Amino acid sequence: MEFLVNMKAPTHDHGHQAVPSDLALRVKALESLLVEKGLVDPAALDELIDTYENKVGPRNGARVVARAWVDPAYKQRLLTEATAAIAELGYGGRGGEHMVVVENTPKLHNLIVCTLCSCYPWPVLGLPPVWYKSAQYRSRAVIDPRGVLREFGLELGDDVEVRVWDSTAELRYLVLPERPLGTEKLSEDALAALVTRDAMIGVADVRLPKPGDHP
Amino acid sequence: MNSVHDMGGMHGMGPIQNEKDEPVFHERWEARTFALTLVMAAWRKWTLDGSRHERELIPAAEYLRMSYYEKWLAALVELLVKSSLVTGAEVESGKPTPSSPKAIPPLTADKVLPLVARGQSASRDVALVPRFQLGQRVRARNIHPTGHTRLPRYTRGKLGTIDRDHGVFVFPDTNAHFLGEKPQHVYSVRFAASELWGDQAAPRDAVCVDMWDDYLEPA
Numbered sequence: 001m002e003f004l005v006n007m008k009a010p011t012h013d014h015g016h017q018a019v020p021s022d023l024a025l026r027v028k029a030l031e032s033l034l035v036e037k038g039l040v041d042p043a044a045l046d047e048l049i050d051t052y053e054n055k056v057g058p059r060n061g062a063r064v065v066a067r068a069w070v071d072p073a074y075k076q077r078l079l080t081e082a083t084a085a086i087a088e089l090g091y092g093g094r095g096g097e098h099m100v101v102v103e104n105t106p107k108l109h110n111l112i113v114c115t116l117c118s119c120y121p122w123p124v125l126g127l128p129p130v131w132y133k134s135a136q137y138r139s140r141a142v143i144d145p146r147g148v149l150r151e152f153g154l155e156l157g158d159d160v161e162v163r164v165w166d167s168t169a170e171l172r173y174l175v176l177p178e179r180p181l182g183t184e185k186l187s188e189d190a191l192a193a194l195v196t197r198d199a200m201i202g203v204a205d206v207r208l209p210k211p212g213d214h215p
Numbered sequence: 216m217n218s219v220h221d222m223g224g225m226h227g228m229g230p231i232q233n234e235k236d237e238p239v240f241h242e243r244w245e246a247r248t249f250a251l252t253l254v255m256a257a258w259r260k261w262t263l264d265g266s267r268h269e270r271e272l273i274p275a276a277e278y279l280r281m282s283y284y285e286k287w288l289a290a291l292v293e294l295l296v297k298s299s300l301v302t303g304a305e306v307e308s309g310k311p312t313p314s315s316p317k318a319i320p321p322l323t324a325d326k327v328l329p330l331v332a333r334g335q336s337a338s339r340d341v342a343l344v345p346r347f348q349l350g351q352r353v354r355a356r357n358i359h360p361t362g363h364t365r366l367p368r369y370t371r372g373k374l375g376t377i378d379r380d381h382g383v384f385v386f387p388d389t390n391a392h393f394l395g396e397k398p399q400h401v402y403s404v405r406f407a408a409s410e411l412w413g414d415q416a417a418p419r420d421a422v423c424v425d426m427w428d429d430y431l432e433p434a
Binding site: 117 | 220221222223224225226228229230231232233234237239240241242243244246247248249250251253254255258267270279283285288291292295300301305306309310311315317318319320322323324326327328330331332333334335336337338365366367369379381384385401403405408411412417419420421422423424425426427
């Protein structure tokens with residue numbers, strides 16, 4: 001790693017900000033070099049960034065969850081052949097070639113982690129948040145899942161099994177959260193609007209907004 | 216390799232910091248680093264497993280200090296130089312070596328969306344008899360490979376149960392090092408939390424870990 005010595009950045013506990021301009025300059029120089037050598041089409045970079053900033057994200061996963069809530073046959077397919085069921089809604093590909101969906105019930109709570117790196121179901125959730133990729137989450141999710149959930153505001157009883165899925169291979173996991181009570185009359189779109197990224201990772205449940213909350 | 220990237224079960228990393236309304240990228244250089252890494256992979260000079268391993272090779276203290284995309288950048292530069300796509304001198308100067316030939320990028324903008332939609336499957340359509348059956352008790356092998364592996368330390372020597380058979384996949388331990396794909400079955404192995412962590416674990420809890428045939432032995 002001889003080039004590391006030239007990439008020193010100040011220690012920062014948030015892991016992403018206070019970026020020295022040195023890093024920005026290094027990336028810019030590297031990109032120019034690769035473009036000048038004909039190794040990279042800069043328009044391809046723009047297209048990729050646009051895809052993951054604007055087209056792929058947790059709204060995709062929320063649509064999958066809402067469909068499963070309103071359509072029992074779809075839910076069955078989702079739990080047995082997740083990749084194909086997700087493809088029915090038009091999602092799939094890079095980072096989600098082999099999907100597994102795990103269902104939360106009153107007696108079982110699922111939690112997704114990648115202790116070894118940052119594996120995450122891109123087509124349905126987009127790119128992972130910083131906390132998911134952090135040493136804090138990766139180290140603790142498997143040994144202290146209940147403590148982690150408590151920090152996210154979720155307290156689970158002793159009668160609930162917590163099952164952690166460590167994404168060590170090329171399977172990518174998505175949690176199917178429980179449908180909240182009192183949503184019987186909501187449309188599929190309204191249901192999808194309730195589903196959060198965190199609920200599909202398993203660090204939150206899905207709740208109806210309290211009166212007075214902003215939608 | 217037993218470096219700090221294999222961090223399941225470690226203490227001392229501190230509380231989780233959950234940023235509200237987090238952007239996909241915090242800085243433009245992060246977005247460019249992400250995209251450069253994906254686009255350069257189209258040259259097929261390394262495998263996905265190989266690029267993961269390159270990040271694991273970052274010295275442990277540096278690995279913990281660096282932000283996520285700093286690690287990606289460091290690994291990308293190493294991969295570029297090791298694969299001779301660029302030279303160290305070119306990285307230092309930011310300029311191509313004079314009279315070096317100009318290449319044609321394999322991944323143009325029009326090919327990006329089809330590539331993203333297609334993905335790159337690591338499963339292999341090979342008829343292989345699984346070594347283990349659903350419900351079978353197994354032990355994760357107590358091995359300590361010095362190269363790339365996806366067998367987390369916290370599972371080694373522990374007893375679990377085969378929960379699902381995901382089919383046949385490329386084996387990262389060899390594929391990362393260009394030693395062949397060595398396709399084999401991958402299973403979801405369920406470990407009782409108390410088997411992994413002792414009495415401090417909640418009695419009902421479990422951890423499911425995806426494991427290749429070569430990581431397992433009959434219990």
